[in-house]
Amino acid sequence: xxxxxxxxxxxxxxxxxxxxxxxxxxxxxxxxxxxxxxxxxxxxxxxxxxxxxxxxxxxxxxxxxxxxxxxxxxxxxxxxxxxxxxxxxxxxxxxxxxxxxxxxxxxxxxxxxxxxxxxxx
Amino acid sequence: xxxxxxxxxxxxxxxxxxxxxxxxxxxxxxxxxxxxxxxxxxxxxxxxxxxxxxxxxxxxxxxxxxxxxxxxxxxxxxxxxxxxxxxxxxxxxxxxxxxxxxxxxxxxxxxxxxxxxxxxx
Numbered sequence: 001x002x003x004x005x006x007x008x009x010x011x012x013x014x015x016x017x018x019x020x021x022x023x024x025x026x027x028x029x030x031x032x033x034x035x036x037x038x039x040x041x042x043x044x045x046x047x048x049x050x051x052x053x054x055x056x057x058x059x060x061x062x063x064x065x066x067x068x069x070x071x072x073x074x075x076x077x078x079x080x081x082x083x084x085x086x087x088x089x090x091x092x093x094x095x096x097x098x099x100x101x102x103x104x105x106x107x108x109x110x111x112x113x114x115x116x117x118x119x120x121x
Numbered sequence: 122x123x124x125x126x127x128x129x130x131x132x133x134x135x136x137x138x139x140x141x142x143x144x145x146x147x148x149x150x151x152x153x154x155x156x157x158x159x160x161x162x163x164x165x166x167x168x169x170x171x172x173x174x175x176x177x178x179x180x181x182x183x184x185x186x187x188x189x190x191x192x193x194x195x196x197x198x199x200x201x202x203x204x205x206x207x208x209x210x211x212x213x214x215x216x217x218x219x220x221x222x223x224x225x226x227x228x229x230x231x232x233x234x235x236x237x238x239x240x241x242x
Contacts, residue, residue, distance in 0.1 A: 003198075004190065007196050008195045025173070026199065050147075051148070052146070062124075067123050074130055
């Protein structure tokens with residue numbers, strides 16, 4: 001079929017790793033990535049770009065050095081470039097990241113949680 | 122509160138016009154817009170940019186000159202730049218558009234459905 005919808009639930013069914021974003025689409029030089037997360041991520045920032053988090057299922061805390069925001073399903077947040085943040089999810093959370101192609105999940109920080117980039121599902 | 126989630130349902134409760142996108146966030150030079158649609162839109166394209174449609178509630182058809190795709194809640198589609206398309210929703214559909222700041226809803230086509238740009242909610 002020439003034209004096919006990108007279905008988030010179907011894409012999420014194809015992987016289970018946490019903190020391992022999978023690209024589902026590109027718009028110009030931006031990528032849409034789905035990711036399952038649970039527990040604590042690492043403090044990091046992206047010095048060159050804003051980054052969008054959209055929660056699809058579950059609950060996500062984004063901690064900042066001076067506060068935090070909690071997102072549920074149907075909520076989004078734009079993390080401004082250069083702002084240190086640490087995602088946290090008590091229970092598994094399914095979310096979408098939107099950011100320029102080439103952005104690494106841990107920014108300039110190297111960590112066991114640094115994921116391979118540009119992996120499609 | 123310094124950090125606040127952007128809640129789609131709360132934003133949708135603030136307007137009822139169809140085909141009138143409201144900006145809810147910016148990421149670099151891109152905008153996230155919520156829009157309620159019903160019925161037929163006009164054939165148009167965006168010669169300079171891809172455009173993303175994400176359905177939040179309801180069902181959206183995107184017709185192309187040689188086919189169509191139907192999106193339900195939790196589905197998205199990237200319309201490539203320069204490709205003529207015509208959105209259609211039999212019943213009211215709530216969706217999110219993601220595209221560069223400055224993109225007009227009817228592209229290069231002037232229509233009664235051409236909406237004022239850069240209106241925030």
